[in-house]
Amino acid sequence: MPSDISHGLVEKMSIAHPEAALQAITQAYAPSKLDVFGTAGDFDLRLHVLRLPGITYGHIQFGTDVRVTALPPSCYVVCFAPTGGVRVAATRTNQQVTGQRGAVLYPHEATFFEDWSPASELVSLRIEDDHLERGLVQLIGHPIREPIRFEAGCDLENAQTASFRRALQLLEAELQNPSALAHDDRGAELLADFVTTSLLLSQPNNYSEMIHKPRKAVPLGAVRAAQELMDADPMSINTVGELANRVHTSVRSLEQGFRTHLDTTPMTYLRRTRLAHAHRELQVAASSNCTVRRIAHRWGFQHLGRFARCYREAFGELPAETLRSGRR
Known part of the structure; x- marks a missing residue:
């Protein structure tokens, strides 16, 4: 992922010229080669990308038949095609990806995306290899001895992939309507970790037995x-x-x-602890120079509506009521 692109950023573009399109693909994903086989007048790159720490999620369309040759990236890629279909070929695989049948690609392997129908749209999730390996180590509790190897095909209709489907739905929601979650440092990290963990738990791999033991x-x-x-x-x-x-x-x-x-759970305990700190600060704060929003954000609550609900469940009143009551 380019180092000058901040996380939480959503990019959306439409480009009709192949040379400019290739530059956009390289910037969004990785150095690539682009060959246009369909009608040149129909070429129209449509690119929509969300970036989070360690992961990139995006949609790409071309409007005509092309072949994209991606140089070996340092990331794992899960891709599928909600509309149309695309053939994905790499060292170990040669698959037709569709809406429910995706492919998992490994780092450091050149990959070819070809045979695009005019309506084809490719959705891809790219996870940096070191980010994925850290997630695995956290799951199993000790260092790994060999690279992660997933099954090549990813069946999104399988009951086993339920958590991964939910993770993709959350990414899609952030792509279409960016919220404070993806732009906040902690929120972005949590979202990226959720996606990574969901893939490791859902997609069979050489560590699955150890993960589920x-x-x-x-x-x-x-x-x-x-x-x-x-x-x-x-x-x-x-x-x-x-x-x-x-x-x-x-x-x-x-x-x-x-x-x-x-x-x-640990995260429930952490949320309660942060709520307690926010509660104590609201009790002693002066409403004339402090706001609920400022205190909520200071203790990691970016969504004020959810903060207010959790606060009332814990303390029997809204945070604004605590703040208005003045110093005690």
């Missing part, structure tokens, strides 16, 4: 250590993966530990 809950001491970290500085933790790394265990073991010992 039942795990024992971590000892109470590790749970208490995680609690202490969140209590001391709740804004220093953004994901359960970060927390698991800090207490030297896997995500799944830590989550099981919280359910066993506290009947909750």
Whole structure:
């Protein structure tokens, strides 16, 4: 991903000239070669891209038959075609991708996207290899010894891919209507981690047995250590993966530990802790020089409506009511 492009950015463009289109493809995805085989007058690149930390999600259309030769990228790619169809060929695969039948491509392999019908639209999710590997390590709790190898075909109609489908739906919603979630540093990281974890859990790969192997809950001491970290500085933790790394265990073991010992999850505990801090600050703040929005954002709540609902459930009143009550 180009280093000068910030995360959360949505790009949308329409380009009728192949040379300019190739520059846009290179900027959005990777160095490529573009050959136009259909009617040149029908050529119309339509590109729509969302960027998050470690991942890029986008739609691309050409309006006519082309072949895109992508040089080996340092990322995994999952692609499918909501309309029409595209043939995707790489070292290990040669597949026709459609709306429900996608392909998974590996890093460092040249790939050919060809046989585009005029109505074909390709949707692709690109995950940087180091980002995906970090997500795997957080799931299994120890370093990996070999690269991740997914099954080449991705069946989006399979019940096993339900969580991945939901992740794609969330990306699609952010692409069509960008929200504060993707533009906030913590929100963007959480969204990217959710997508990465969903792919690892849903798409069969050489670590699937290890990922889904039942795990024992971590000892109470590790749970208490995680609690202490969140209590001391709740804004220093953004994901359960970060927390698991800090207490030297896997995500799944830590989550099981919280359910066993506290009947909750690490992220629910973190949200409650941040709510408590926001509550204390609202109690002592002066409404003349402070706002609910400012305090909510300071404690990681970007969506004021959701913050207000959670706050009222926890404290029996709206945050604005606490702020209006003045110093206590």
